[in-house]
Amino acid sequence: MSRAALLVLADGRFPAGGHAHSGGAEAAVKAGRITGAASLEEFCRGRLHTAGLVSASLAAAGALGVDPVALDAAADARTPSPALRVAARRLGRQLMRAARATWPSAELDAVAREFPKGAHQPVVLGLAVRAAGLGTDDAAYCSAYECVSAPATATVRLLSLDPFDATGVLARLAPSLDLVARQAVDAARSVLDHGVDALPAASAPLLEISAEAHAAWPVRLFAS
Amino acid sequence: MHLDHSHSHDGPSAVSADAHRPDGARRALRIGLGGPVGSGKTATVAALCKALRDELSLAVVTNDIYTREDAEFLLREAVLPPERITAVETGACPHTAIRDDISANLEAVEDLEDEVGPLDLILVESGGDNLTATFSKGLVDAQVFVIDVAGGDDIPRKGGPGVTTADLLVVNKTDLAPYVGSDLGRMAADAKAQRAELPVVFQSLRTEAGVTDVAEWVRERLAAWTV
Numbered sequence: 001m002s003r004a005a006l007l008v009l010a011d012g013r014f015p016a017g018g019h020a021h022s023g024g025a026e027a028a029v030k031a032g033r034i035t036g037a038a039s040l041e042e043f044c045r046g047r048l049h050t051a052g053l054v055s056a057s058l059a060a061a062g063a064l065g066v067d068p069v070a071l072d073a074a075a076d077a078r079t080p081s082p083a084l085r086v087a088a089r090r091l092g093r094q095l096m097r098a099a100r101a102t103w104p105s106a107e108l109d110a111v112a113r114e115f116p117k118g119a120h121q122p123v124v125l126g127l128a129v130r131a132a133g134l135g136t137d138d139a140a141y142c143s144a145y146e147c148v149s150a151p152a153t154a155t156v157r158l159l160s161l162d163p164f165d166a167t168g169v170l171a172r173l174a175p176s177l178d179l180v181a182r183q184a185v186d187a188a189r190s191v192l193d194h195g196v197d198a199l200p201a202a203s204a205p206l207l208e209i210s211a212e213a214h215a216a217w218p219v220r221l222f223a224s
Numbered sequence: 225m226h227l228d229h230s231h232s233h234d235g236p237s238a239v240s241a242d243a244h245r246p247d248g249a250r251r252a253l254r255i256g257l258g259g260p261v262g263s264g265k266t267a268t269v270a271a272l273c274k275a276l277r278d279e280l281s282l283a284v285v286t287n288d289i290y291t292r293e294d295a296e297f298l299l300r301e302a303v304l305p306p307e308r309i310t311a312v313e314t315g316a317c318p319h320t321a322i323r324d325d326i327s328a329n330l331e332a333v334e335d336l337e338d339e340v341g342p343l344d345l346i347l348v349e350s351g352g353d354n355l356t357a358t359f360s361k362g363l364v365d366a367q368v369f370v371i372d373v374a375g376g377d378d379i380p381r382k383g384g385p386g387v388t389t390a391d392l393l394v395v396n397k398t399d400l401a402p403y404v405g406s407d408l409g410r411m412a413a414d415a416k417a418q419r420a421e422l423p424v425v426f427q428s429l430r431t432e433a434g435v436t437d438v439a440e441w442v443r444e445r446l447a448a449w450t451v
Binding site for chain 1: 289290292313314315316317320321324325326327328330331
């Protein structure tokens with residue numbers, strides 16, 4: 001195992017489609033819920049402890065070797081918004097392509113065959129972590145970090161927010177990221193004994209509702 | 225038909241620019257069209273579709289800045305049936321989607337081949353971007369850079385990766401040259417200096433010749449691809 005593989009996977013330039021998604025930030029900006037660095041931080045904190053915890057737990061469980069088909073069904077059940085399910089599968093398919101090209105693995109090939117139109121992104125992320133020779137906590141950290149870095153990057157574009165302020169937000173969220181990653185790893189381990197029902201099912205209703213509205217906008221900069 | 229057993233990503237679907245589909249059949253030729261905002265990329269794509277649709281099976285992928293504008297123009301113009309036009313959303317950065325992270329575009333071209341194929345040709349249009357925006361070789365087999373005379377006749381002289389390296393440079397809207405004070409002779413000389421032997425087409429879609437030269441270039445690329 002190489003620690004540096006984690007840098008490759010977590011790099012914002014890893015070509016897996018994330019640049020076209022705002023993680024709900026575009027809808028929140030339009031609604032006036034994100035207006036600057038302070039409200040961006042609150043938005044990210046809320047997303048991290050709800051959707052982020054669920055994603056990180058799914059990714060950690062995937063990295064532990066839990067059945068990806070069961071994890072994908074668990075992800076569906078924890079994603080009420082059809083638009084977000086579509087986005088998660090699209091991103092999962094894109095990550096699958098990038099991961100297979102970067103860390104070829106029979107396990108990734110098998111799951112790509114099982115889900116030709118894509119499994120949920122966190123499930124694929126867990127498998128990519130395995131293929132890269134990384135650990136369960138790496139999967140949780142990657143997923144939790146993506147959950148906040150996507151809205152932060154998007155807000156720089158949407159509000160012309162000072163990029164230093166956006167990066168400061170991410171740095172201030174670091175202790176919360178540590179906490180969520182720990183919770184996610186614990187949840188993933190409990191799946192080994194109790195099945196996927198042991199995964200957290202936190203959700204942020206406003207993220208789900210605004211994702212549905214956003215998907216119907218005729219003009220938008222981001223896909224989700 | 226032959227299966228290439230030596231390639232390293234054997235599996236359920238191609239991961240990048242492999243010339244063959246998973247079943248071993250040769251995939252469609254992919255041609256990218258890029259260039260600055262308003263230079264006539266979408267109009268050129270529309271004209272190409274009309275010129276080629278009776279002789280080839282083709283499809284279009286658009287990369288819009290604001291969701292589906294270019295795709296909707298093509299749909300309104302009815303240049304192809306709607307199922308042959310796919311819009312990729314780019315998160316406000318078409319150059320990222322055509323060069324740095326091509327995954328969404330690769331899925332779009334593969335889905336088109338699966339759903340309306342077999343296809344001979346897929347045109348991948350970039351949303352209007354800057355002079356440095358070029359397509360990844362992992363996405364397209366050849367690329368066309370479209371500029372226009374009204375954008376300034378010094379663009380060929382300024383160069384940049386699009387002008388310098390595109391497989392075909394199209395200088396569009398030549399009918400406007402007298403009205404905007406653009407010197408076509410100077411543009412041609414500057415393009416020649418930047419591009420050496422790479423071809424340049426001067427076109428006006430408002431004249432009878434229209435997209436003829438570009439369509440002929442596409443036919444030549446296709447003939448070379450299917451050999």
